[in-house]
Amino acid sequence: MPQFIATCAKDLEYLLVDELKSLQIDNPKEGLSQVKFESDWAGAYRVLMWSRVASRLFYPIATFEAKDDDMLYQQASLIDWLQHIPSGGCFLVNSQSFRSKLSHTQYISQRIKDAIVDYFADNDEKRPDVEFHEPDVVIHCRVKRDKVTLSIDLAGQALHRRGYRITGGSAPIKENLAAALLIRAGWSAEPQGVIYDPMCGSGTFLLEAALMAYDIAPGLHREHNGLARWQQFNAPLWQQIVDEAKARAEQGLNKSGVTIIGSDINPRAVRNAQMNCALLSLEEKIKVFIGGIDQVEQLALPIEPEEKGLIIVNPPYSERLGEFEEVKALYTQLGQLLKSQFVGWRASVLSPDKAFGHALGVRAKKIYKFNNGSIPCELLNLSIEEKQFVQRVSYNQVETDxxxxxxxxxxxxxxxxxxxxxxxxxxxxxxxxxxxxxxxxxxxxxxxxxxxxxxxxxxxxxxxxxxxxxxxxxxxxxxxxxxxxxxxxxxxxxxxxxxxxxxxxxxxxQTQHTNNDAHANDFLVEEAGRQFIVNLSDFLDTGLFLDHRKTRQLIAEQAKGHKLLNLFCYTASISVYAATAGATSTTNVDLSNTYLDWAKRNFNKNHINLQKHQFIREDCVQWLAEAVKLDEKFDVIFLDPPTFSNSKRMIEHFDVQRSHPVLIEQCLQLLNKDGILYFSNNFQKFEMMVESSERIQVKEITSQTVTPDFARRSLHRCWQITYKSDAV
Missing domain, CATH: 3.30.750.80 (RNA methyltransferase domain (HRMD) like)
Incomplete structure (x- = not known):
């Protein structure tokens, strides 16, 4: 009997085996993401029509070894392609490669294409063309450890395409995965009663549940039949399978006792779900409402108070770790909904992280691992009973135990x-x-x-x-x-x-702005009698470098009665110290408007008159060059550049290791003869290239600027640079 290979997502192999057995396939044998089986063509056609779990169905036509492209071409040329592709027709080759010398899948496909086209030319037949959209025949090539298997992709496309999805959400779950998870949730064993998805998106779970409940074949509405133009296609046999599926669907749709409901907070998603239902003429069987999970009680769902059923839900989540807390809060809210309004029900919840599952506050009776695309996930099967509830401390409560x-x-x-x-x-x-x-x-x-x-x-x-x-x-x-x-x-x-x-x-x-008010997450802290605005949520840094606490005190003492230049000033905490200690003026230079505005607000919080202080938005490297030309002079200079910067507003990339000698020299030209330049940076591998000379004295003072809370790991290094008294 002919041999076939049905593929599936990883961890669903056993489900596919059980499904094939239910389709009268004897002795299917599971492998990694695939199941091999023997069957007559009627059995293969049933799999194409009825498999809810399979991804593709392949019919192998040749197996051989190929360690290079010449061997691949020669072996592929030996196949009688006229048995598969019509003269003058069109085809497509898809390839995979695992641990083989032939690893470039596009090139593998190209060489097989060459062999096929040359075969037709050598036999005086009209050359077939490559077609990417609905070709007559799709050839699949799998190379593993240099062993090549060439197969006909019998559906010509992925089997998850049921023909009902016109529009989906931003990341809809694949139909065959949704069907597999419904089976894991227990829906297929007894497809009756109530099923509800409170975050239904475009309705995939609802539609797959309906196909199961009403005995509708997943392949019945598939628009493109990849078999139809294959040379060995048995049209009468296929029509027999189609007629049987139509008859079963007609009978199944008369079934009562099934209630399928969905809701979603996004009106567009609800509209898409309703359109998808209409494509299968299931709009009377599936009811979809607009509402978030905090509005479920007000939705007037068609569920009798005594009715119990299954809730299945795939909450929206992101691969980005920065959204972790938002997603976790959503799972917490979902758990509260289950515990308050659906006691006695069963629930199956998809979760990409154990912390999300824990946030539900309900112990899982069974956990199934699977992959949603490339994302490892779990399906948590829950029994919504009080004895399964887990009491968790709220995020706004202190956890004493x-x-x-x-x-x-x-x-x-x-x-x-x-x-x-x-x-x-x-x-x-x-x-x-x-x-x-x-x-x-x-x-x-x-x-x-x-x-x-x-x-x-x-x-x-x-x-x-x-x-x-x-x-x-x-x-x-x-x-x-x-x-x-x-x-x-x-x-x-x-x-x-x-x-x-x-x-x-x-x-x-991850920067998280959760409020239209740019300063909504700001708050005040106090240091040495001064107030500073801090923001812990919206930026990489908080607005106050804690490791420079002593540096601020040191510069404040030196700046009393003097002019301070603060380069790369950030939020100007150094200048606030200096101004409140009696500096005659401060000049603050930074490229960021955000930080300069922050600096001004820090000055205002400390009741400092801004008229004596300048806030200049400019690239410090460019500003220094201009200031030297203008012969500006300062008594105290604080130079604290970043390690690296590639801002689009800068003429060239900045690298502190490469650039610091020039910066220091320019600062020295702005420094009064009895002034002090403080140079600091936080590049851990920094090597100081400016040394003491007859003109200047360079002294590292890092130990004087490190506080006890940073003694274990100093974040910065700091130098004091002055002119020697006898320097000209």
């Missing part, structure tokens, strides 16, 4: 935070410091810095090592959040995480 739930590793972190807090207590109290660093990657498993800003915490993740799994790193970061909030006995909504996120080849911090 947090230690009881910590792992051994997290408990070590807790002890380290308590130890650091006790060690710094005397220093913080004596200096009246409310903003400081409490932890800086002290333990290798918890690679982050924790800073205290009054009654709030700021946690900043360092780049995880490449050998650390992304999800493991994320779980550890969540441990840090929980432990830090517990040690300081503050609600977790007062803890701000800066997480790394993957973006086109690099990791960056």
């Amino acid at each position: 947090f230690k009881e739930k910590l792992t051994d590793q997290a408990l070590q972190l807790c002890h380290r935070l308590e130890k650091n807090r006790q060690k710094l207590k005397k220093y913080l109290n004596s200096e009246n410091i409310s903003c400081y660093r409490i932890y800086d990657a002290d333990l290798p498993d918890y690679n982050a810095a924790i800073d205290v800003y009054g009654d709030k915490l700021h946690i900043q993740e360092y780049r995880p090592p490449k050998n650390i799994d992304e999800k493991l790193a994320l779980r550890r970061l969540k441990d840090i959040e929980r432990v830090a909030a517990g040690v300081f006995q503050i609600p977790r909504n007062q803890v701000y995480l800066k997480q790394r996120q993957k973006q086109k080849g690099d990791w960056q911090y």
Whole structure:
């Protein structure tokens, strides 16, 4: 009997085996993401029509070894292609390669195409053309360990295309995966009663549930039949399969006792779902409403109070770690809905992260792992019963018993935070410091810095090592959040995480603006009697560099009665110190309007008259060159450039290691003979290239500017540069 290969998503092989057996396929054998079986053509046609789980169905026509493109071409040329492709017809070759010398799939397809076209020419037949849209025949080539299998793709397209999806959401779940998850949820075993999707999007779960409930073949409405122009297509046999499917659908649609309901907060998604239902003439069988999960009670769903059923839902989520908290809050809200309005029901919830599942607050009875595209996920099967509910501390509540739930590793972190807090207590109290660093990657498993800003915490993740799994790193970061909030006995909504996120080849911090008011997340902190505006959520940095606490004090003392130049001034905290200490003027230069506006607001908060102070938006490198020409002079200069910058507003990229000698020389030309230049940067591999000479004295003063809370890991290095008294 002919042999066939049905492919499927990873982890769904056993479901596909069971489905094939239900379609009267004997002895199917599962492999990785595929199931092989033998069958007559009637059986193969049934699989094409009725498989809800399979991705594609292949009919192998040749198997051979090919270690190079010549061998591939020669072997492909031996096949009688006239048995498969009509003379003058069209075809398409798709290829895959695994651990083989032939690895370029596009080139593999090209060589097979050449063999096919040359075969027709050698046999004086009209040459077939390559066609990407609905070709007569689709050839599939799979190369694994140099072994080539050429097959006819019998459907000519992916089997998840049922013919009902005209429009979908931004990331609709594939139809065959939705069907598989419905089977895992128990819908196929007894497709009757109520099924409800409160975040239905374009309605994939609803439609697949209806196809199951009303015995409608998933292939019945498929628009393109890839079999039809294959030379070995048995049209009468296929028509027999089609007629049988139509008869079953007509009978199935008379079935009662099934209620299929969906709702979504997005009106456009609801409209798309309704259109998709109409394409299958199921608009009377599936009811879709507009409303968020916080509005379900007001939707007047057609469910009797005593009715119980199945809720299945795929909450929207993102691969971006920066949206973690927003997604987690959504799962928490979903859990609250289930526990308040659907007690006695079953629920199946998709989750891409264990933390999201935990946020539901309901213990899972069964968990199935699967991949939604490239994203590893879990299907959580829940029984919505009070005994399964988990009581969790709200994010706006203090967790007093947090230690009881910590792992051994997290408990070590807790002890380290308590130890650091006790060690710094005397220093913080004596200096009246409310903003400081409490932890800086002290333990290798918890690679982050924790800073205290009054009654709030700021946690900043360092780049995880490449050998650390992304999800493991994320779980550890969540441990840090929980432990830090517990040690300081503050609600977790007062803890701000800066997480790394993957973006086109690099990791960056996710900026989250959640309010149209640009300053909605600002708040005030106090340092040495001065007030500073801080924002822990919207920017990479917070507005106040805590490691420069001593530097600010040092410069304030030197600037009294003098003119200060603050280059790369950021939010100008140095200048606030200087101005309040009696500096006659400050000149603040930065390329960012945002930071200069922030600096002015810092000055206003400290009641400083802005008339004596300049705020200049310009590239500091360019400004310095112009200032030298104008022979500007200053008594104290603070030069604290970034490590690197490639702003579009700069003439060229800035690199502190390469550029600092020129910058320092330009600053010296602006410095009065008895003035002081302070040069600082936070490049960890920095090498100072400016040395003392007959003209200047260069002295590293890093140890004088490092405070106890940064003693373990100094973030900056600092130099004091002055003219020698006898220099000309």
